[in-house]
Amino acid sequence: MPTENFMDILFSNWQHTLQLLGVDQLAAEKAFNQLVAAYSTPGRYYHTLKHIDRVLSTIQILQGYTNNLAAVQLAAWFHDVVYDTEAQDNEERSADYAFELLSNLGIPESIIITVTRLILNTKDHQAAVNDYDSQVLLDADLAILAANSVEYEEYAHAICQEYGWLPEKDYITGRQKVLERFLQRSHIYFTPLMLEFAEPSARGNIQAEIQSLLSD
Incomplete structure (x- = not known):
């Protein structure tokens, strides 16, 4: 079970990203609780909040390569939000989940479109030569290797x-x-x-x- 301090740090990271996009604290907290519930579902042993924390920490190290740091961070939060090892469409469903939740938070559509594209790129772990945001997300996702x-x-x-x-x-x-x-x-x-x-x-x-x- 994640410690209280770990959850505080995670929430602080989430809140910081959303504050920069003009989302109020109450809405941010409600959305965070939804994410915590999603990443705490039974059957998850690796694709948990600990994984998200590691991805976010690696993005922090690699942020100098990004064009849109906030979009990369948001994509990190959502890229495994739907995770079922018996399904083939986890990335698509995770992108849909992100689109709906971020739309409800009033995040600009241009950022949401980038976030969903980044999430979908985690399916095959391939990124175009000049797609630096995808490159950073994919590298952070696979840092565990x-x-x-x-x-x-x-x-x-x-x-x-x-x-x-x-x-x-x-x-x-x-x-x-x-x-x-x-x-x-x-x-x-x-x-x-x-x-x-x-x-x-x-x-x-x-x-x-x-x-x-x-x-x-």
Whole structure:
């Protein structure tokens, strides 16, 4: 269960972004509570508020690459708001959720359109060469891949738990395919900072997880 201090920090981050867009505190708090409820649904082990916090922290580090920091931060909040491992349309539903909630908060339409586009780009984790906002969001979303070995193992285990409904053999096959797709890419990360400092660790972690899956 998230600690009170953790929730205070998260709410402060949320409120700060919305204040810059002219949203009053009461409306911001109500929307925050909706997000907390969504990210606290049963069956989530990795795609929780802890993940959102990590994504936001990484965006903070990479913010110099963004064109629209507020849109990237909002996309981070919403990109996994709908998460069902048995569904294929989580990103589309998350984008719809963001569109509705942000519209109700009176966020400018141009920002909402950017937010939904960014969320949809997390489906395939691909970004155009000049789409710096998507690049930052995607790099932040995948920052966990470059974590230290203990954190990475916790992440891998949590993902496995989220697919607990799948027979183990099917999970191993599917997970291996996902991981190998990342290794086959010319680069996992887009921003120069992540490419230089996180890429080698991420590739090492992924290779180690594949070996672990195959030896189980």
